[in-house]
Amino acid sequence: MSENNHFKNGNGRCKMATIDKLFTPVQSKSDDTGNKVTVVGVGQVGMAAVFSMLTQGVTNNIAMVDVMADKLKGEMMDLQHGSAFMRNAKIQASTDYAISAGSRICVVTAGVRQREGESRLDLVQRNTDVLKHIIPPLVKYSPDAIFVIASNPVDILTYVTWKLSGLPKHRVIGSGTNLDSARFRYLLSEKLGIATTSCHGYIIGEHGDTSVPVWSGVNIAGVRLSDLNPKIGSDSDPENWKETHEAVVKSAYEVIRLKGYTSWAIGLSLSQLARAILTNAMSVHAVSTYIKGEHGVEEEVFLSLPCVLGRAGVCDVIRQPLTAAEAGQLRTSASLMDKVQAGINF
Known part of the structure; x- marks a missing residue:
């Protein structure tokens, strides 16, 4: 399917008189x-x-x-x-x-x-x-x-x-919660009226219903929103920031309902991850990686945490400070993954 039908010479070009007249071969390609x-x-x-x-x-x-x-x-x-x-x-x-x-x-x-x-x-x-x-x-x-x-x-x-x-x-x-985190940042940017790229925050854990928003780390220019609103993201938050994460979880279902599938955002997410690996960027992305031993997780599972990506793949897992509630949610997600994995027939 990918091969040219013409016979190729040692220089990787199709063999025909016109090409031989056009080029003076210097070395093979x-x-x-x-x-x-x-x-x-x-x-x-x-x-x-x-x-x-x-x-x-x-x-x-x-x-x-x-x-x-x-x-x-x-x-x-x-x-x-x-x-x-x-x-x-x-x-x-x-x-x-x-x-x-x-x-x-x-x-x-x-x-x-x-x-x-x-x-x-x-x-x-x-x-x-x-x-x-x-x-x-x-x-x-x-x-x-x-x-x-x-x-x-x-x-x-x-x-x-x-x-x-x-x-x-x-x-x-x-690909994990790299896309969830991007959706999170976009929704935060809409609420705050600033650029998505200036909103910093991560969704960790499962790419799915049990994903964990790290409200304790959400910041704008280093200013943590949890310092301004200690109840941010909680059930008792009078400003109801929790709905932002709920919208992240529902957004894929909504896009699928409207157009039948998701494509562009996940395609862009995968492109970003590929760039980080190919260029040895050492940039941080929320991707699914082996997390046994992280935040008290005891199961052999892959869930998303902020990771440093480079030519070798995952170079480091960021030791992200989590509240007790956030770490507990992550362990709950890990337990769910482990139960599903236990039934897989390899």
Whole structure:
């Protein structure tokens, strides 16, 4: 699907008289850009991630993998036709995982959707069965890659990927609450009337209903809102800031109700994480990582905490000061994940 039909000479060019007359070969060319990213799954989320990475200049070397050959080829061609508007992007696609060889990052967005009446555990098992066909070949062709998981439920599937891959924990990352934190900052900015980028706050724990807003750390220019309003985010807060977090939890459901799926925000989130890894940025992001031993968590689970990301994946987990209530909520989330994971058939 990604190969040119013309025979190529030693310089990586198609062999024909016109080209031989046009160029004087100096040395052979390499296709390795050093920033290859493979995205598995060309649904709404996968394509939003690909489009964000290409148009933001995060990478100019993308490989896409999916089982739907026609859609895969169509998405590839559509992007290739726009290559004049991008930074000399190399865009490949195939149903064969060999196309992913040599990737620096493997982003997994593939998975099945929850059926009506289906339990969370059933969905986890079905997506675990999907990952059994995805993770081993990715590891085979890109054994040194960082794995970024976006498939839901993302925290449990990040744990599943860690188990299936045999990779060290710092190289398996879930997109986690990076998006939840972005939604939180946006809603805070709307309430305060300042830029989203000037609002600082994190959602930690599960990417889902048991996520934890760290109200104790929310600040503007270093001014903690909890110092101005000690009851902020609590049930007794007269200003009802708690509704901001409630809106974060509900926002995905609302977007899905309105347009059928979420795509752009998670695509931009994945692009940000890829940039941090490829550029060795050492920037802090709320991503799903192995948190046993953090904040009193005793289970082997992956949940989101602020992490320093670089070329090696997760370089540090920030020792974020939490109130007793916040730490308790995180441990409750960890216990829930552990119970679901206990029923997974590997």
